Amino acid sequence: MRRVAVIGVGVTKFGKHERTSAELFAEAARDALADAEIGPGAVQALYYGNVVGGETEKQLHMGPQAASVLGIPTIPTTRFETACASSHAAFRHAVMEIAAGVSDVVLVGGAERVLTVPTAESTEYFAYASDAIWEQPLGLTFPGVFALVARAHMAKYGTTEEQMAAVAVKNHRHGAMNPKAQFQKEITLEQVLGSAYVADPLKLYDCCPFTDGGAAVVLAAEEVARRRPRAVWVLGSAAASDSMLMQDKKDLARVPTTERAAAAAYRQAGLGPADVDVVELHDCFTIAEIVATEGLGLFEPGTGGFAAEKGWTTLGGKLPVNPSGGLKSKGHPIGATGAAQIAEITTQLRGEAGPRQVEGARVGLAHTLGGNLATVLVSLFGRE
Amino acid sequence: MITLKNFFERAREGTLTAVRCGKCGELAIPPKEFCPACQQRAWVPVTLAGDGTIASYTVIRVAPARHAADAPYAIAVVTLREGVALIGRVVDIPLDALAIGLPVRFRPLVKENQTSVGFGPA
Numbered sequence: 040m041r042r043v044a045v046i047g048v049g050v051t052k053f054g055k056h057e058r059t060s061a062e063l064f065a066e067a068a069r070d071a072l073a074d075a076e077i078g079p080g081a082v083q084a085l086y087y088g089n090v091v092g093g094e095t096e097k098q099l100h101m102g103p104q105a106a107s108v109l110g111i112p113t114i115p116t117t118r119f120e121t122a123c124a125s126s127h128a129a130f131r132h133a134v135m136e137i138a139a140g141v142s143d144v145v146l147v148g149g150a151e152r153v154l155t156v157p158t159a160e161s162t163e164y165f166a167y168a169s170d171a172i173w174e175q176p177l178g179l180t181f182p183g184v185f186a187l188v189a190r191a192h193m194a195k196y197g198t199t200e201e202q203m204a205a206v207a208v209k210n211h212r213h214g215a216m217n218p219k220a221q222f223q224k225e226i227t228l229e230q231v232l233g234s235a236y237v238a239d240p241l242k243l244y245d246c247c248p249f250t251d252g253g254a255a256v257v258l259a260a261e262e263v264a265r266r267r268p269r270a271v272w273v274l275g276s277a278a279a280s281d282s283m284l285m286q287d288k289k290d291l292a293r294v295p296t297t298e299r300a301a302a303a304a305y306r307q308a309g310l311g312p313a314d315v316d317v318v319e320l321h322d323c324f325t326i327a328e329i330v331a332t333e334g335l336g337l338f339e340p341g342t343g344g345f346a347a348e349k350g351w352t353t354l355g356g357k358l359p360v361n362p363s364g365g366l367k368s369k370g371h372p373i374g375a376t377g378a379a380q381i382a383e384i385t386t387q388l389r390g391e392a393g394p395r396q397v398e399g400a401r402v403g404l405a406h407t408l409g410g411n412l413a414t415v416l417v418s419l420f421g422r423e
Numbered sequence: 424m425i426t427l428k429n430f431f432e433r434a435r436e437g438t439l440t441a442v443r444c445g446k447c448g449e450l451a452i453p454p455k456e457f458c459p460a461c462q463q464r465a466w467v468p469v470t471l472a473g474d475g476t477i478a479s480y481t482v483i484r485v486a487p488a489r490h491a492a493d494a495p496y497a498i499a500v501v502t503l504r505e506g507v508a509l510i511g512r513v514v515d516i517p518l519d520a521l522a523i524g525l526p527v528r529f530r531p532l533v534k535e536n537q538t539s540v541g542f543g544p545a
Contacts, residue, residue: 157488158485159485159486159487159488159491160488162485162486162487162488163487163488163489166487172427172453173453173510173540174510175487176537176539177498177510177511177512177539177540178483178486178487178489178490178493178494178496178498178512179483179498179510180483180485180486180487182481182483182485183481183483183498186481187479187480187481187498187500188479190479190480190481190523191478191479191523194479194523235484236482236484237484237485238481238482238483238484238485239481239482239484240481241481282459284453284510285500285510286452286500286508286509286510287508288500291478291479291500
């Protein structure tokens with residue numbers, strides 16, 4: 040298998056846009072190609088992530104559409120849908136295509152446009168990623184899914200609403216330093232704790248926003264990447280799945296998909312949690328960050344809330360988590376999120392993250408979760 | 424073999440049905456082709472008592488469009504007496520009385536001819 044590297048990244052401003060998702064992706068891809076110092080003619084395939092475009096944009100078959108809008112309509116392209124992990128799943132398959140020797144340069148990314156519809160409507164479309172027979176008829180929402188996790192975690196480990204709020208405050212502090220973030224402003228613990236319940240015990244400020252945006256990553260084989268000093272190497276990339284249904288989770292306070300994907304990625308890289316310097320992980324809700332830090336082996340099960348409260352995950356702390364601001368503050372355009380996390384890790388490992396730079400970061404981890412904890416991707420990256 | 428249609432037809436009449444693996448004894452809801460524990464295909468339908476306790480719960484206050492009129496409403500994962508778990512709406516229990524470990528009992532919820540899983544007081 041050939042080694043694979045990230046040679047270019049691009050991310051749009053996250054927030055509300057008056058452009059189609061394909062246009063948003065094309066902007067990110069243009070920036071990623073410029074960053075890679077490579078022309079569009081060098082791209083041999085596009086792996087594309089999008090989730091609710093069929094509902095919000097009445098658009099299917101988005102791979103060829105995105106490639107056409109970018110101006111490279113004849114390359115092979117496929118859309119990936121693994122709920123909120125879509126573009127990270129696309130990334131893993133693109134890595135395998137290059138590693139297998141099929142292509143030398145592949146474009147990966149995704150885009151989402153949801154702010155065209157009201158919150159009740161987007162909440163419903165996102166709920167399509169839970170089970171249509173067993174869960175959707177109950178009115179289960181994604182805040183509801185993670186509220187079930189939060190309640191179980193609080194009961195089992197004593198995690199508090201204040202600890203969850205500390206995650207939101209920290210990620211907004213980081214996001215205030217990210218010019219691409221949807222919310223570039225700090226918030227206080229009191230604001231989080233005083234916000235209205237969305238799905239008890241989760242409040243508005245425990246939840247990431249609905250977001251429009253796009254992200255792109257250019258991947259290349261070792262032969263192409265070797266000549267590029269800013270290349271960031273893919274050290275491992277793994278996926279894990281589990282039953283969709285919340286009722287099938289043996290322990291609602293843990294996320295076995297994260298544990299299994301992390302174990303496989305660490306094994307591929309020959310690394311362990313102690314080797315990781317910077318993490319971008321899936322904080323769609325504050326409790327999601329807490330359980331992810333535990334599932335990735337960064338903290339012991341049950342201590343993720345304590346770690347957040349103690350400031351261990353803040354910039355300058357023991358192990359900075361989500362220096363980009365995370366989904367919470369940077370925003371969560373679901374089809375683009377995995378690629379955007381990988382773009383941030385790449386930027387961090389290059390030492391180009393400006394005021395939010397994790398000093399001396401050499402190994403980075405990206406973690407993306409899809410649906411009812413049913414899909415998780417974990418990838419590890421390193422500098423040469 | 425129990426299909427989804429059978430399950431909800433029986434549920435509508437007040438009966439919860441699971442499948443038990445004839446090889447390894449694994450109990451499952453909903454029905455599936457192969458046993459996830461031993462990969463055999465030897466399911467036997469079993470009727471469940473319908474009583475259990477809340478494993479986790481939430482109160483949905485921001486609802487999807489088609490459930491907006493119901494909000495706020497409670498959803499719980501319930502561990503049934505037989506050991507298998509089932510997710511459902513909780514009805515006829517005050518929202519502030521909900522707790523992990525609270526005993527509840529299955530009841531079918533029928534709305535516009537669609538049956539879904541509900542739990543009420545034990």
